[in-house]
Amino acid sequence: xxxxxxxxxxxxxxxxxxxxxxxxxxxxxxxxxxxxxxxxxxxxxxxxxxxxxxxxxxxxxxxxxxxxxxxxxxxxxxxx
Numbered sequence: 467x468x469x470x471x472x473x474x475x476x477x478x479x480x481x482x483x484x485x486x487x488x489x490x491x492x493x494x495x496x497x498x499x500x501x502x503x504x505x506x507x508x509x510x511x512x513x514x515x516x517x518x519x520x521x522x523x524x525x526x527x528x529x530x531x532x533x534x535x536x537x538x539x540x541x542x543x544x545x546x
Contacts (some may be wrong), residue, residue, distance in 0.1 A: 471527070472531055474527045492505055
């Protein structure tokens with residue numbers, strides 16, 4: 467298994483960061499968006515976007531693993 471890149475860790479950390487550390491900055495009743503207080507809207511949007519961030523992290527990690535596998539195959543002379 468290839469080591470995780472900083473970008474993969476960052477992409478996978480975005481949902482945690484936006485839900486935990488951003489709460490003090492968005493904890494307010496106004497503005498109301500679609501009849502929901504802003505904090506509730508923030509949480510709903512983050513829950514809906516979490517699969518996107520994790521999917522991007524997965525794709526990036528898979529691409530890194532593929533490149534690392536191709537490099538190790540080239541070193542061994544596999545596929546020639």
